[in-house]
Amino acid sequence: MSFSIDEIQDQIIEEFQLFDQWIEKYEYIIELGKNLPDLDDQYMRNENLVPGCQSRVWLHAELEGGKAVYAADSDAIITKGIIALLIRVLSEQPPESVHEAELYFIDRIGLKDHLSSTRSNGLVSMINKMRSVARELAEVA
Amino acid sequence: MNLSIQPVVSGKAASFRDFDVEKIRSDFPVLHREVNGNPLTYLDNGASSQKPKQVIDRMTRYYEHEHANIHRGVHHLSQRATDAYEQVREATCNYLNAASSREVLFTRGTTESINLVASSWGRHFLREGDEIIVSTMEHHSNIVPWQMICEERGAKLKVIPISRAGELDMEALQGLLNERTRLVSVVHVSNALGTINPVEEIIKLAHQHDALVLLDGAQALPHMKVDVSALDVDFYAFSAHKMLGPTGLGILYGKESLLNSMPPYQGGGEMIERVTFEKTTYNELPFKFEAGTPNIADAIAFGSALEYYDELDQNELIAHEQGLLAYASGRLSQIEGIEFVGTARDKAGVLSFNLKDVHPFDVGTILDQMGIAVRTGHHCTQPLMDFYGITGTVRASFAFYNNQSDVDALVGGVEKASAILL
Numbered sequence: 170m171s172f173s174i175d176e177i178q179d180q181i182i183e184e185f186q187l188f189d190q191w192i193e194k195y196e197y198i199i200e201l202g203k204n205l206p207d208l209d210d211q212y213m214r215n216e217n218l219v220p221g222c223q224s225r226v227w228l229h230a231e232l233e234g235g236k237a238v239y240a241a242d243s244d245a246i247i248t249k250g251i252i253a254l255l256i257r258v259l260s261e262q263p264p265e266s267v268h269e270a271e272l273y274f275i276d277r278i279g280l281k282d283h284l285s286s287t288r289s290n291g292l293v294s295m296i297n298k299m300r301s302v303a304r305e306l307a308e309v310a
Numbered sequence: 311m312n313l314s315i316q317p318v319v320s321g322k323a324a325s326f327r328d329f330d331v332e333k334i335r336s337d338f339p340v341l342h343r344e345v346n347g348n349p350l351t352y353l354d355n356g357a358s359s360q361k362p363k364q365v366i367d368r369m370t371r372y373y374e375h376e377h378a379n380i381h382r383g384v385h386h387l388s389q390r391a392t393d394a395y396e397q398v399r400e401a402t403c404n405y406l407n408a409a410s411s412r413e414v415l416f417t418r419g420t421t422e423s424i425n426l427v428a429s430s431w432g433r434h435f436l437r438e439g440d441e442i443i444v445s446t447m448e449h450h451s452n453i454v455p456w457q458m459i460c461e462e463r464g465a466k467l468k469v470i471p472i473s474r475a476g477e478l479d480m481e482a483l484q485g486l487l488n489e490r491t492r493l494v495s496v497v498h499v500s501n502a503l504g505t506i507n508p509v510e511e512i513i514k515l516a517h518q519h520d521a522l523v524l525l526d527g528a529q530a531l532p533h534m535k536v537d538v539s540a541l542d543v544d545f546y547a548f549s550a551h552k553m554l555g556p557t558g559l560g561i562l563y564g565k566e567s568l569l570n571s572m573p574p575y576q577g578g579g580e581m582i583e584r585v586t587f588e589k590t591t592y593n594e595l596p597f598k599f600e601a602g603t604p605n606i607a608d609a610i611a612f613g614s615a616l617e618y619y620d621e622l623d624q625n626e627l628i629a630h631e632q633g634l635l636a637y638a639s640g641r642l643s644q645i646e647g648i649e650f651v652g653t654a655r656d657k658a659g660v661l662s663f664n665l666k667d668v669h670p671f672d673v674g675t676i677l678d679q680m681g682i683a684v685r686t687g688h689h690c691t692q693p694l695m696d697f698y699g700i701t702g703t704v705r706a707s708f709a710f711y712n713n714q715s716d717v718d719a720l721v722g723g724v725e726k727a728s729a730i731l732l
Contacts, residue, residue, distance in 0.1 A: 245669035
């Protein structure tokens with residue numbers, strides 16, 4: 170059986186509680202970034218590029234069996250690690266759930282700064298795009 | 311004879327350890343705070359400098375005791391505020407060794423200063439086929455205004471190439487200059503590389519071709535004194551906030567004859583010329599270019615920033631910053647995989663680098679966790695980044711209030727980032 174968006178968020182929060190120090194947390198995020206498969210070359214296109222001043226993010230989405238499936242990449246490894254978390258939470262979920270999801274885990278694991286507008290790392294735009302794509306997919310479905 | 315720029319003293323002449331930096335640091339309240347559980351290491355001075363309490367106090371005092379709108383009030387407060395504001399114009403004139411305070415215009419910042427010239431001078435004087443010269447290492451603020459006005463007037467933008475070290479190709483500049491060149495607009499000190507450009511030579515060459523010169527001095531004045539008369543520069547643009555002053559205030563120095571020949575910048579350009587009352591109101595320099603209530607409080611506080619600089623020994627300041635730069639370069643170069651971007655012979659306190667195969671954003675994020683403030687990214691110099699074939703750099707930029715501990719923290723931070731990210 171698969172977990173809901175909030176169940177996965179709670180799992181991540183629990184995992185991050187194991188880290189006492191920022192460095193362990195970042196090492197884990199970097200590890201996640203390294204383990205996230207690179208986005209297939211055919212999807213590294215400009216139309217999949219999410220605007221961001223500092224690091225660039227590419228996002229590809231498609232509907233598989235009524236679920237929104239996301240694949241993404243970034244040229245910065247910490248951004249990519251956070252992308253891996255977002256994919257774990259939002260990918261393979263019903264598109265309407267993605268569209269309505271409240272992403273509270275980011276704040277709870279102490280990465281809220283990464284989603285502030287000044288970070289310009291493309292993550293805020295990426296989440297917005299994940300949501301808007303989900304809505305489009307929901308309409309198709 | 312006036313030296314246009316104080317000589318860059320090598321670290322050998324005066325050790326940076328001789329400079330009483332701890333006494334200076336006690337004037338800067340923010341330097342004593344913590345960030346992410348660590349003492350703040352502030353090395354983002356190229357983006358904006360911190361403020362000494364003298365500047366902060368001056369602004370508070372103004373708002374508590376002296377505030378009124380200036381120039382048109384007959385009452386006591388308005389006259390006091392007008393005096394204070396105009397005294398800072400006079401002080402800025404003296405600081406730059408300009409011929410007259412009518413040559414000192416207050417703007418919102420370097421960007422607006424450049425836009426003022428591009429818009430007012432450009433629209434009035436540029437003709438089809440005329441040429442403007444900039445360089446590869448320009449900030450977008452010294453590219454885009456020229457692109458806009460060139461497009462509007464049918465003029466051409468030419469670009470001085472640079473070497474891998476980050477130095478202007480002066481021979482190429484000579485080749486670019488011709489009878490169609492109207493203006494050369496280059497950065498005095500590069501924000502991304504730290505290169506100090508040979509501005510005396512640029513001005514001499516441009517003037518031989520009857521071309522004007524605008525210098526973007528935003529990154530120069532925080533590090534060195536500039537004498538606009540000795541330089542014989544036509545326009546000089548800079549920002550208060552990068553040199554201890556408040557945000558939102560910039561200066562445009564322009565030769566009086568030039569400024570007199572230019573139409574007003576704000577208020578609708580051509581329309582102002584038809585509104586007789588407006589024209590008579592803004593007819594004289596510098597007010598012609600300062601429509602609306604100016605940034606009174608920030609200008610007055612900027613006066614205290616200039617006083618602060620005046621109390622420092624310029625040679626000691628330069629020696630201190632050069633010492634920090636040399637010490638940081640030496641220590642960082644020991645870190646495996648480090649690649650410096652910009653290795654010009656003459657450099658101000660800016661150190662741009664990358665860790666091999668690591669995105670600058672990742673390095674900046676790790677440094678931030680350790681309370682170290684640097685800038686990462688393209689530094690608003692995308693054509694320069696394209697030249698180097700990179701998306702950005704990590705930039706540590708020094709001010710005279712930085713000390714050896716700041717450099718040690720940076721080195722420790724980059725070592726840690728390298729260990730985590732590589």
